[in-house]
Amino acid sequence: MKSAVQEYRNADIVVRFDPRLCTHSGHCVRGLRAVFDVQQRPWVTVDAATAGAIAAQIEKCPSGALTYELGDGFKT
Numbered sequence: 001m002k003s004a005v006q007e008y009r010n011a012d013i014v015v016r017f018d019p020r021l022c023t024h025s026g027h028c029v030r031g032l033r034a035v036f037d038v039q040q041r042p043w044v045t046v047d048a049a050t051a052g053a054i055a056a057q058i059e060k061c062p063s064g065a066l067t068y069e070l071g072d073g074f075k076t
Contacts, residue, residue: 008044012051014069015044015058022065032057 006017028036034048035057046054051070058066 006042006044008042008046010046012071013046013054014071015046015054016067016069017044018065018067020065021063023063025062027060027062028057028066031060 004018004020006019008015008017029038032049032053035045035054037043037045055068055070058068
């Protein structure tokens with residue numbers, strides 16, 4: 001069975017989204033619209049902000065549906 005987890009990456013950050021966990025609180029979209037835009041495909045554009053800004057916004061995700069891994073291998 002194929003994993004439902006979506007992955008978006010560049011050299012600085014890997015963003016993972018698990019739609020099974022998402023509660024649609026909208027924190028990501030309202031907080032960093034340049035990166036998280038549900039009207040676009042793909043809906044996550046990791047090149048639209050710094051890895052630090054993306055990581056900081058993901059930290060606010062109340063459901064844990066969004067996670068990240070920094071390019072140096074550090075994961076939260």
